[in-house]
Amino acid sequence: MIHPILRDPNPTEGARSPESHLEEAVGLAAAIDLDVVHAEAVKVNRPQPGTLLGSGTVDHFAELIHQAEEDGHPIDLVVMDHALSPVQQRNLERALECKVIDRTGLILEIFGARARTREGQLQVELAALSYQRSRLVRSWTHLERQRGGFGFLGGPGESQLEIDRRLIGDRIIKLKRELEEVRRTRDLHRKARSKVPYPVVALVGYTNAGKSSLFNRMAGADVFAKDLLFATLDPTMRAIELPTGRKVILSDTVGFISDLPTHLVAAFRATLEEVQAADIILHVRDIAHPDSEAQKADVDAVLRDLGIDQGEDNRVVEVLNKIDLLDSGARNALLAQAARNDHMQAVSALTGDGLGELFGLLDRHMTADRVTVDLNVRIDDGAALAWLHDRGDILERQDDEQFAHLRIALDKADLARFESRYDYHAASS
Secondary structure, three states, X not given: OEEEEEOOOOOOOXXXXXXXXXXHHHHHHHOXXXXXXXXXXXXXXXXXXXXXXXXXXXXXXXXXXXXXXXXXXXXXXXXXXXXXXXXXXXXXXXXXXXXXXXXHHHHHHHHHHHOOOHHHHHXXXXXXXXXXXXXXXXXXXXXXXXXXXXHHXXXXXXXXXXXXXXXXXXXXXHHHHHHHHHHHHHHXXXXXXXXXXXXXXXXXXXXXXXXXXXXXXXXXXXOOOOOOOOOOOOOEEEEXXXXXXXXXXXXXXXXXXXXXXXXXXXXXXXXXHHHHOOOEEEEEEEOXXXXXHHHHHHHHHHHHHOOOOOOOOOOEEXXXXXXXXXXXXXXXXXXXXXXXXXXXXXXXXXXXXXXXXXXXXXXXXXXXXXXXXXXXXXXXXXXXXXXXXXXXXXXXXXXXXXXXXXXEEEEHHHHHHHHHHHOOXXXXX
16 A cells, blocks of 8 residues: 655645555555555655656565565555556556556445445446546557458458447446436435425535444434445435424435545435435534544535535534544533534434434424414315425314314425415414
């Protein structure tokens, strides 16, 4: 595992250390059961267009791999924790005499191993093919062959490279059509939920921040949760009940990570649309991690790409997870900070600490725009009564021969729609 340290012309406060980058890369490798026998961060003063690393550094790793071979412990794979161009990847494989993949390739391998649903598999395949198509410049032997044309028409025919590129292009078009069907299906599901109506609470966060553990604790579910990067990939949904009795749909999504390639984000657009449409977004943070602030910045960047600005969007609530790993002083300071902020809650998904307060916070956010009013609706106006039952919470109801006298809690926007649509006028309760 090699992490190149490139000179950053615009260093930011709270940026990760090279050691932290390397540790995360080793964690990514462990997520697909790779045995990392050597991990090293190396300085790159001047990136080389042919190999990224300097010639001396390449010779150093070639010698290390050769020595391991002689010792009877051959190294089969080198992972570069950085994006590599196709030419750089090919040249490094020639120099090191073993397979080389970059950070994007490693993440794609993890996604491929984690995808379980048909949607997840489609998204992973689309991302992988988009990545592979840019790598077809590599001069493997079979790519140099050419197939002849038909009979006497002659001509050199298509090279294997052109055939591979065309086949990949055709497959990408097909996958995009299938994912468009997935997107339309999700839209239909969202519209169906909006009629129920059950608000959606989406969990987002850096990978391994504890989203799935929190999801399991809140929903009483058994989603796979382990101390691994990208332990879960496919979105999962469960209906849960808040203390007031109001039901919401809890949605767990794919974890984010630093330097996530843009075409990977694009491939998972259908999944991330669940976040865009959510009523409340819980940004789960591993508050005990030394790079917690940098991880927050990475998640914020992806959310901004989705049109969600955490500083301005009132739907976003920070859930500071893993407080059980903090010392008592840091924990108490964090609890005091969260108590003053209605868009922040400190919890431990492992022990359950703070979960009651989190449910209460969700209830407050769900009812922030609600008003309680009295309405007198004609008994024979079934459409209006059904509309109110769908959109609001009936707190009291008394019927006489002509009217249903209701005390109801509902959103201000829904009250305005009801009064306009059915020509009733409410009295504040």
